[in-house]
Amino acid sequence: MQADVLEMADGERFKRLATLEKLAEKLVKLGADRGAALIALGGGVVCDVTGFLASVYMRGVDVIQVPTTVLAQVDAAIGGKTGVNLRSGKNLLGTFHQPRAVLIDPGVLSTLPSREYRAGLYEALKCGIIGDADLFRLFEDRRREILDRDAAIVEKVIADSVRLKAAVVSADEREGGLRQVLNLGHTIGHALEAETRYTQLLHGEAVAWGMIAATHIALGTGKLDSVTAGRITSAILGFGRLPHMKVQTMGVVKRLHSDKKTRQGVVHFILPMEIGKVEIVSDVPGAIVRSAVEEIRKLAE
Missing domain, CATH: 3.40.50.1970 (Rossmann fold)
Structure with missing residues (x-):
């Protein structure tokens, strides 16, 4: 061949x-x-x-x-x-x-630079938030082993994440509805990447900031309780400080309207309801969105 x-x-x-x-x-x-x-x-x-x-x-x-x-x-x-x-x-x-x-082959991950490795973990953590509470708890309970790249734990994280995504894709291959839940953190995350011209954040890091913002929006709209919001934010930040970024709140907000999930000018957000459950929401007040972006902007300074 x-x-x-x-x-x-x-x-x-x-x-x-x-x-x-x-x-x-x-x-x-x-x-x-x-x-x-x-x-x-x-x-x-x-x-x-x-x-x-x-x-x-x-x-x-x-x-x-x-x-x-x-x-x-x-x-x-x-x-x-x-x-x-x-x-x-x-x-x-x-x-x-x-x-x-x-x-x-999870074995190849042993040679990844630390920043690249951590950036990918945020996408795996996302799978726990959207549909696998056990995977989320694994991130909470075995954080040290995951960061140390324990082979057995990393293999389980990869396998569980793939299993969750494959199940969602099998049910909605063309992203007609359900598959959108996989975009938790991506609506604002993509806006951050574009606003920083793809030079300040790795994709997984942008998704992490986006998930923190989505958690803030869910809390602000009364769809998520403060204890669970704290668990999600702590799990994300538990892998180390996210990189700094320089963005303007309104610049990011304007970018949201170019997102693929926008329909007829309405931005759709995937918001956590509880650990292992999310919801697609389209009626988020602009003030809450701006507040969420401002929150992560301050955290990232």
Whole structure:
């Protein structure tokens, strides 16, 4: 079997159509036809771009996902969503293209830089908040072992996260309703990434800030009690201080209207109701949204 290696620049700012075009031109020069298969070996950006490329090259070729980061293993490689960014916002161009296979080896995570490792954990913690109270408690009770990359505990975190996401995707592959719950933290998280031009935060870190904001909104709208809100925030911040970022509250708020979950000008939020249960909410007062963004802006200074 012949295999050719194509490389792409690392980082969210390269998740663009320009990168996609360069890779596609290389495939043409290599003589790749509709019988080709693309193997995505790397983190979330590689998984997203390769999946997108596979979905449109020759109107569709197979893709095999081999994720090498926590974030990619629990999120980007699972479920068939692909995407690239525009200047206006994150993942505004994308397709649904299920991989032929996903190969996950938690052992490769031992070489991840600490910041990359922690950033991916926030996506796994998200799975506990939206639908697996036992996984959430594992993060609370075994935090030290998770941070120390205990092999057995990390494998369980990955497996439980994948199981939760796969179940949601199986029930709603095309994101008609239920699958939106997987976007907890992403509405404001994506706005933060775009507002900082993808240079200050890793994706998982932006999601972490977004989950704190969503918790603040849920508390402010009376959908979540203060004790549970405290548990969620403590679990997120328990993996270390999140990176600083410099944003303006109204700049972030304006970005929300470019989010894919916005319908007819109404921004939809995924809010925690309790540990293991979330709700899709569209009637959030603007003042509460601004307050939540201001809260995380101050925390991040």
